[in-house]
Amino acid sequence: MQTLHFILALLLFLTLGAGLWRAVVGPTAADRMLAVQVFGTTAVTITLLFAQAFGNAALRDVALMFAVLAAVTAVAFVRRAWSEVGVDDDSE
Amino acid sequence: MDTLNLAQWVFDSLTGTGLLWLAWMALASPQLIRAIVIFVAFGLLMALTWVRLDAVDIALAEVAIGAGLTGALLLAALAKLTAAQTEISKSDHRPRDGRAVRALRQLPAVLMFLVAAGLVYSVLSLPPVSSGLSVEVDANLGTSGVENPVTAVLLNFRGYDTLLEIFVLLLALLGVWSLGGLPPQRVAPAGPVLHTLAVVLTPVLILLAAYFLWAGVKGPGGAFQAGATLGAAGVLLQLAGWRPGPGFARVHWRLILVAGPALFILVALFTIVAGRHLLEYAPEHAGTLILLLESGATLSIGLTLAGLFFGERPDDGYDNDN
Amino acid sequence: MTTETLYALVGVGLFILGLYALFVRANLLRKILAANVMSSGVFLVLVALARRTGTVAPDPVPHAMVITGIVVAVSVTAFALILMLRIAMKTGQTELPDTWSE
Amino acid sequence: MTPSDYIAVPLLVSGVMFFLAGSAGLLRFPDVYTRLHALTKSDNVGLGLIVAGLVVEADSWFVVGKLLFIWLLVLLAGASVANLITKGAMQRGTRMWTR
Amino acid sequence: MEVIITTFPWGVVLILVPLFGALSCFMWPNVARYLALSTAFALVMSVIALAVRLITTGSYRHEIGGWGAPLGIELFADGLSLLMLAATAVVGFAVTVYSIGYFPNRQLLRFLPIWFLLLAALNALFLSGDIFNLYVALELTGLAAVALTAMSGGRAALIAAMRYLFATLVGSMSYLLGVVLIYHSFGSLDFMILAERVEASPATWSALGLMSIGLALKTALFPLHFWLPPAHASAPAPVSAALSGLVVKASFYILLRLWLEVFPAGHSLIPGEFLGALGVCAIFWGGLQALRATRLKLLIAYSTVMQVGYFFLVFPLATVVAWHGVLFLLLSHALAKAAMFLAAGNIIYFAGHDRIVDFDRIAQQLPMTLAAFALAGVCIMGLPPGGGFIAKWLMVQASLESGQWWWAAALILGSLVAAAYVFKVVGHSFTQTTVREKTNVVPVLMEWTALALALASVLLGLVASWPLAWMEIGGVFAGVPAR
Structure with a gap:
């Protein structure tokens, strides 16, 4: 059972790789923010699977921290990476 | 398997x-x-x-x-x-030859290779098993007041390192403030979606900080992780367009900033005056003292990290010339 | 090649990569990134070798040292970034004028 | 293979399948909006399935609560960030892909 | 009273008082001046109390947190650290008094908290017996020094501060990697335990090499000195005094500790001669650049590069007399160089610039400042009765005894070059410029501080027997060959 979680986590590395490829190639800044968002979600999942694979409950705290900090980093990207254009980001 | x-x-x-x-x-x-x-x-x-x-x-x-x-x-x-400056070249990757002649450009590469070879050889030559200080830590963990060995080392066995290190953070903020103001940055006002995200996420972050602070006694967590979560809450608020008002900064800002370092010094003075060694907690009080120090440190670290993201001294009556 | 030595060697690689980029790259922001990579490398060596205790639990002292190191690294990075901004405001460039001036 | 595994394994495997489908979309789709759409949908469902699988295997209610809380946070963050990115991209004139 | 002094842990007071001073200056800005003066005075008093304790009861170790050496951190005070702490306290007090007159109010409020954190970091560094604790103290010192250098806000100062920041960062990181290799080889971070456990292995040589390069970069030894002249020249005068007088010596002090206690067998690997040769290059390169310098503060900064060359001459000699000479040189150079920079600060405050050729009757208008500069020059040059003379005399004696006469030749030639650039400045201070520029009055307190420091560095030679005796406390030179 333990190895299944570990192998599933390895598979998720492919998603990380895809996100990274999009981050490197991504034509627009939006693609890069998308990539950062993918990193966050995938990291949360990998850490949850590790928590089950290693049987270490503390890893769920790491996943919790990942979830929250990925959101803050993604918002930082949206609010700062585009600011050089200075257009209203999302006012109606 | x-x-x-x-x-x-x-x-x-x-x-x-x-x-x-x-x-x-x-x-x-x-x-x-x-x-x-x-x-x-x-x-x-x-x-x-x-x-x-x-x-x-x-x-x-x-x-x-x-x-x-x-x-x-x-x-x-x-x-x-x-x-701040208009002509930042989008891809400023042009090799910097300047006065560095071609031969000289290879010097760092050769130097790095030698250093790398030396390091790899010495890392490989290290003994395969060495228990380091883990035996001593486990032996004294009982009287350290916390169960998590890392928190025990950080706050009790090597508490003096943490004392100096909290002052490094405060020093970074004082240094940033002494550099004066930054160009006013025109950022668009936060829309409803970002506003609700900030309103929902900030209390969650603050709760998480308290949780990590409490979890640090038994398992992974502690003052620095909790402080960083508080700092992330401060960063999120600033991203959502919140700026510290003039009234806010005058007293609270300084009081919270100084809380962690001042608490550490008071505990240090208390242990010295009580005739013990520096930062030597009595085993029965160790747990509470460590938690007290950690909560003070969490507040200061959180506010310092948010202040570092803010990047300049808030206008709190002390004018902010650049 | 146990896990410890693998990650320790990766740490050495990161240290060298960061050091080289710090020398060669002219852009200040990239130098600051290189400094972060360098410190991550040193911390990786420190923690990787801490797992050689022969027991399940690794040696906690290097972990405490690395947490102290990470906080020091973030405060130095924050200060360096604001200093870079001040230089960009004063000189209009994000590079030191002459890297080889004595 | 305990009875709970019979439920957990398919959930976990399908969850990872969703993730892989999402990353396929990330690579193949022509413009930002379709990639965003693909990702926020499939990754959240993928995470939901994996969390469901882990909840089945969890041994205490506190862990179940924490797992669901994490999933809720990722949903909240994912949805709002996707919205922010879309609005920002539209305002900066990133063209939609048309056949 | 006697019992209290000899049992109270003064080392801890020396660390907590400046930290408390920094916090109080930050919290109560309108009384910052008086807090600063009382903190600096308290530092001088506690160093005297520490000296009394060390002289009566010898070196002592303070186990922080009550844990033993391998697990906890230990503070270790002996003759070597006493001398450095004394220099820090005296120069610290003088610079604090000077800065109150030198800085306008707003800049003073920014200066004081960072300044006391720098003093606390230096005291923590001189007292620490743990190599990782030394890394944290080094970072605190480096960051504080960079923040103070960048404080004047000018274009040159900011660029110099950024280059200084990267230099000190690389230095700390390579030192830390050395600490990592040492810890994972011998399982301890404490000097005393490492002294017993360290033996030759590839990890030890790499650690020794990394730590030496890192610390030499932070001490600005010749090829790695590129960051020092712009940083010390463009920093505000009191900051330059502290940088050249104290901060440069902090990393050299760690190198001394490592070579004396942890790596005694290190001499065979990196021959002392290599470091000695770099020292000689530093002497002549620093002296040449000082002679060419057109600005006074740049001249003094290059003089520091030259003096660092003298420090590194101790490694090829490595006899007890040589160690005494270099320690005495550290002490006298701290006082003299600080006095020189404060005098330069007075001239800048008075004339608004420090271009040596445009000095306008400095001798008549600033007699005390010129006297301070000249007296400090006497000590730097090595003329009796200055402290520099005693130090150089000991080092020349050591080099002749060990038959390596060329180090003595470098020392004496260096003194000639030092004399040349001091007289260049003193000479120009009697000249007169055709056009009268607007000058402002220098507060008397600032002139007196500069003069007091210069007098201290000169009179140091007369009372040389005390410091030379105090160096022996704690037997740090036990393992060093006498001849």
């Missing part, structure tokens, strides 16, 4: 090459925005490496400070940079 070892070996080699490749990509990519994205990915992979090396405390700290806050700081700096 050789499939598990095989899977772990695949994971290790993937992460190892991934780290080196990401670091190289981040440092060599022409556009700065791409470098920062790849650097955030590098920080994330670093956190997964800490998880793999059974260093869960460090994984927490790396996620909060390494990938989260450092990424936000870099982005804020890049945004202010493009605002």
